[in-house]
Amino acid sequence: METFAIEGLPEIRGGDDLADLVDARAEFEDGDVLCLASTVVSKAEDRKADLSAFPASERAESIAGRLEAVTGEPKDPRFAQAVLEESEELLTEVPFLLAVTRFGHVTVNAGIDRSNVPGAELLLLPEDPSASADRLAAALGVPVVVTDTSGRPFRYGQRGVAVGWAGLPAARDWRGETDRDGRELDVTVQAVVDELAAAANLLTGEGGDGTPAAVVRGFEFGDHAGSDDLFRREKDDIVREALREWEFG
Ligand code: GDP
Ligand code: MN
Ligand code: MN
Ligand code: MN
Incomplete structure (x- = not known):
């Protein structure tokens, strides 16, 4: 797998056709995934x-x-x-x-x-980043992940996460597959769009580099079941439940 930034994008303004601007600066191949910082998607969408x-x-x-x-x-x-x-x-x-x-x-x-x-x-942020990803993916003919830099609970530091995606499943489901000892995996669902976003974020950077777009080439989803669940639903989210009860100080 290889990841590279798309160079030469201008400062994005409201109403810009982001797909056109990217298309003029990239040659996509089969299997590429385009990762775009939500910042430029938002700017194009007048946010x-x-x-x-x-x-x-x-x-x-x-x-x-x-x-x-x-x-x-x-x-x-x-x-x-x-x-x-x-x-x-x-x-x-x-x-x-x-x-x-x-x-x-x-x-x-x-x-x-x-x-x-x-x-x-x-x-x-874009109003509906997966809808944005959908439009961009349709215009460009490649899967698209819209990323944002986000903090993490339990750890210092921020990293790229997916806030929207289209053209590929959010996660690959390893449940029912076996490990090296033949033991069946019963919980592992790998959030691949977050991992792609994190890889892209290494190249896009956080400052003045001017590289909001990166291509991941050669990532293979493989023969796994896919899932589009990324954001926990309320009923499965014990942390959300606990935070509702929590009072600071
Ligand atoms: P976020 O993670 O989506 O909040 O985006 P960041 O603010 O971290 O920016 C990610 C990358 O995009 C950095 O390299 C920025 O310099 C670059 N960037 C942000 N806005 C623009 C823009 O309008 N045009 C270009 N060419 N680069 C931008
Ligand atoms: Mn930013
Ligand atoms: Mn941001
Ligand atoms: Mn960032």
Whole structure:
């Protein structure tokens, strides 16, 4: 397997045809997977916003107040409002906003980003990243994974994860297959789109490199069952359940 970045993409603006821009700079082969930073998908979909677009509700004011008290840093209630509007639910309000996005991804601040966003204060995640991936995959004729940099519980550091995908299953299901001793695997479902996203993220970087797109060439899904489950459903999510009960401090 080989991974390489697509060079020479311009600063993406609202309304740009991202598929066209990528197509002009890449020669795809059979079996390629295109990984695209959600940042540029969002920019093309006009998801830049300013804080003034999010007048704070009472709830946002109260959240910002608690955050400020706990962290000792000034917090803009309009930012809390933006996170509320992008979320289905907040699992924690302090010491940070842990949100379930409308499309099921759980992440800090609903994935609202302030890095690499010229000319605006905020960049929201695509409304439905798998629908975005679908459109891009159809236009380009290759599977597409939309990635974002995200923190992890239990570990320091961030890494790339898939927030949307199309043209390949999210996971490969090893259940029922055997290990080297002939022991049957009974739980392993490998989240391949996250692993592809992490590999791509190594090349795209986090700063000013200007490489939001990477191609993974030669990845073989193999002869496994596929699954599109990536975001845990409520009934299977004991961590979400525990966080709902949890009170900070
Ligand atoms: P995120 O992980 O989706 O939040 O994206 P990042 O902000 O980490 O950026 C990932 C990569 O895309 C970095 O190499 C950035 O420099 C690059 N990048 C971000 N926006 C643009 C853009 O509009 N055009 C180009 N060419 N590169 C961009
Ligand atoms: Mn960013
Ligand atoms: Mn981001
Ligand atoms: Mn990133």
